[in-house]
Amino acid sequence: DAGVTQSPTHLIKTRGQQVTLRCSPISGHKSVSWYQQVLGQGPQFIFQYYEKEERGRGNFPDRFSARQFPNYSSELNVNALLLGDSALYLCASSLQVGGLYEQYFGPGTRLTVT
Amino acid sequence: AQSVAQPEDQVNVAEGNPLTVKCTYSVSGNPYLFWYVQYPNRGLQFLLKYITGDNLVKGSYGFEAEFNKSQTSFHLKKPSALVSDSALYFCAVRQSSGSARQLTFGSGTQLTVLP
Known part of the structure; x- marks a missing residue:
């Protein structure tokens, strides 16, 4: 089976622009989470979705939003980009939203804001 | 709030020797604990x-x-290290109950296995 896929792989944007990142979970997985990983740090939780509903939100500004579609794929949107938004954005999927389920990560989207 | 500490940014070990990557955590109630590995430019x-x-x-x-509950630790170990184990290792915690279900990661430990 295919793992978690993310697109695009790399992205360069200018300050103030908007960006949309996409994620397809492992087949059969119903929960998708988004993380931001700044160079030299561990991933920071942004959102978790399950069955198209938001189940958790990290400490990120309202410029960050996400949604999950009926096929369980997901999009992360970031508006009014800042230089500090430059990071690796990771999508992870899991069978369910419960805490004991491990998450499987995609390769990430490298966003550079200039 | 839940948190994870990985006290060593870098661990070096010779191939064939045992390795340990340390992790301590703080969480309300019982923890769910995870270890992940990240290779360069990968998830x-x-x-x-x-x-x-x-x-x-x-x-x-x-x-x-x-897992050591009294020391709130969850150290990663391997009896005999391989050069191919060289990578960035992350410990993560999630509380087992309540509304906060997100994974909280440590800052990572770079493991280098020397041939």
Whole structure:
């Protein structure tokens, strides 16, 4: 089976622009989470979705939003980009939203804001 | 609030020697604990998890981890290191109940296995 896929792989944007990142979970997985990983740090939780509903939100500004579609794929949107938004954005999927389920990560989207 | 500490930014070990990557955590109630590995320019790869039961958990590629509730630790171990184990390792925690279900990661430990 295919793992978690993310697109695009790399992205360069200018300050103030908007960006949309996409994620397809492992087949059969119903929960998708988004993380931001700044160079030299561990991933920071942004959102978790399950069955198209938001189940958790990290400490990120309202410029960050996400949604999950009926096929369980997901999009992360970031508006009014800042230089500090430059990071690796990771999508992870899991069978369910419960805490004991491990998450499987995609390769990430490298966003550079200039 | 839940948190994870990985006190060593860098661990070096000779090939064939045992390795330990340290992790301590703080969480309300009982923890769910995870170890992930990240290779350059790649996403995170799941290694193992502790949910309940036996304090020694076995995972992928010969790795294991020991849960110690009194010391709030979950150290990653391997009896004999390989050069191919060189990577960035992350410990993560999630509380087992309540509304906060997100994973909280440590800052990572760079493991280098020297030939």
